[in-house]
Amino acid sequence: MSNSNESNETDGPDLSCFDVFSxxxxxxxxxxxxxxxxxxxxxxxVAISIIVLFKKYVHxxxxxxxxxxxxxxxxxxxxxxxxxxxxxxxxxxSRGYCVVMGFLDQTxxxxxxxxxxxxxxDVFIRVAFERDTQKxxxxxxxxxxxxxxxxxxxxxLYLSYGPAGIFCWIRNKNYEDCSTFDIGNYxxxxxxxxxxxxxxxxxxxxxxxxxxxxxxxxxxxxxGNLGKETKxxxxxxxxEIRPLLGYPILFMIISIFPLISRIYDATEPDExxxxxxxxxxxxxxxxxxxxxxxxxxxxxDQETRKHLNKKEIRAAYMRWRGLEKRHVTSYKFKxxxxxxxIDKSTAMTEENKQ
Numbered sequence: 001m002s003n004s005n006e007s008n009e010t011d012g013p014d015l016s017c018f019d020v021f022s023x024x025x026x027x028x029x030x031x032x033x034x035x036x037x038x039x040x041x042x043x044x045x046v047a048i049s050i051i052v053l054f055k056k057y058v059h060x061x062x063x064x065x066x067x068x069x070x071x072x073x074x075x076x077x078x079x080x081x082x083x084x085x086x087x088x089x090x091x092x093x094s095r096g097y098c099v100v101m102g103f104l105d106q107t108x109x110x111x112x113x114x115x116x117x118x119x120x121x122d123v124f125i126r127v128a129f130e131r132d133t134q135k136x137x138x139x140x141x142x143x144x145x146x147x148x149x150x151x152x153x154x155x156x157l158y159l160s161y162g163p164a165g166i167f168c169w170i171r172n173k174n175y176e177d178c179s180t181f182d183i184g185n186y187x188x189x190x191x192x193x194x195x196x197x198x199x200x201x202x203x204x205x206x207x208x209x210x211x212x213x214x215x216x217x218x219x220x221x222x223x224g225n226l227g228k229e230t231k232x233x234x235x236x237x238x239x240e241i242r243p244l245l246g247y248p249i250l251f252m253i254i255s256i257f258p259l260i261s262r263i264y265d266a267t268e269p270d271e272x273x274x275x276x277x278x279x280x281x282x283x284x285x286x287x288x289x290x291x292x293x294x295x296x297x298x299x300x301d302q303e304t305r306k307h308l309n310k311k312e313i314r315a316a317y318m319r320w321r322g323l324e325k326r327h328v329t330s331y332k333f334k335x336x337x338x339x340x341x342i343d344k345s346t347a348m349t350e351e352n353k354q
Contacts, residue, residue, distance in 0.1 A: 017178035018089040018163055025277060026166050029284055030083050033167070036284070040076035040291025044069055047295040053316040054307055060134045061244065064122060065298060067144065068115040068247060074108040076291040084163040089175055098168035102161035103152055105169055106191070110148035112290070113251065117199055118144060120248040123241045124206045127214050151195075155187045165280075193262065200255045203248050214241070243304075246297040254286050 020026045047069050056062045082101045085094035118140045122133050155161050155170050160183060162171030170192070172184045261279045269276040298304060307316075 015089045017173050020166050021086050030166050036288030037076050037079035043295035044073040044291045047298045064119050071112040071115045072291045072294050075112050078104045078108050082167050088163045098163050099161040101168040107148045107152040114144040116248050116251045119244050120203045120206050123244050124210050127210045151191050158183045160184045160187045243301040257283050
């Protein structure tokens with residue numbers, strides 16, 4: 001690093017801030033990024049395969065999980081390629097590559113976060129109002145896809161996408177002399193930090209309200225004099241929201257690490273600060289393993305886990321390929337948890353079709 005600085009002082013401006021890979025610790029982080037991202041891709045492909053094989057996409061609550069798995073897969077794939085080129089400060093092609101990757105990272109990450117937000121909103125509507133949310137399918141999809149596509153174009157103003165350490169995102173350094181790029185910092189707060197933590201706060205409030213309302217209604221179900229059909233409907237609602245709650249809780253926990261890192265970064269730590277590096281390692285680890293964690297939450301759900309045996313997987317695969325039509329009556333195939341507001345006759349018809 002000292003030789004590089006000396007040469008920069010004599011030959012031109014100091015651009016050492018872009019030479020992060022001269023430190024082997026950051027090279028190791030780049031390798032971790034790729035390895036963990038590939039792990040997430042493989043786990044998410046397994047989860048999506050299970051959803052397709054066992055047709056766990058028929059009901060709307062299942063579709064929400066599928067949307068999250070697909071968005072997380074896009075995020076994991078983009079992470080595999082999101083590494084700042086070493087010559088980004090001097091090479092126009094590398095700079096353009098980093099701009100594209102920064103835009104993709106911002107967009108697909110918000111797709112994933114919006115999927116989690118929609119899941120939490122859906123849970124709250126079901127618990128608080130006991131309404132059928134199937135009619136909100138189109139608004140949900142628009143809410144997931146459109147806002148990130150619109151907002152992610154804002155940092156193209158002043159060419160704000162670029163190198164942000166070992167990853168490409170919204171840059172905070174000027175290419176000319178490594179001085180602070182203030183506009184980039186403004187964009188980071190306006191299109192990521194402020195909306196992200198505001199959304200996490202809203203989701204935390206919705207989660208707390210949902211749990212309180214569910215607990216109160218559960219007591220009413222137990223002590224109240226309710227009809228049989230009403231009790232069955234309420235049990236279905238409870239069984240459907242239970243596997244969905246794990247996803248917003250996961251992202252709320254993960255959101256703590258960038259907040260700590262941002263607060264500590266405001267103290268302007270030295271490049272060799274060990275604690276800052278540890279925070280960065282934790283950040284990379286948790287964010288690049290999001291796909292693995294999402295897959296585990298899905299697979300460990302009781303309704304999914306009980307189908308994961310050799311016999312049922314083989315039967316589902318044969319059925320998916322259309323090779324078991326003659327023996328369909330001998331195989332009891334379950335679609336999974338039904339939606340709360342589907343009546344019994346519809347559910348029985350679906351089982352007979354299977």
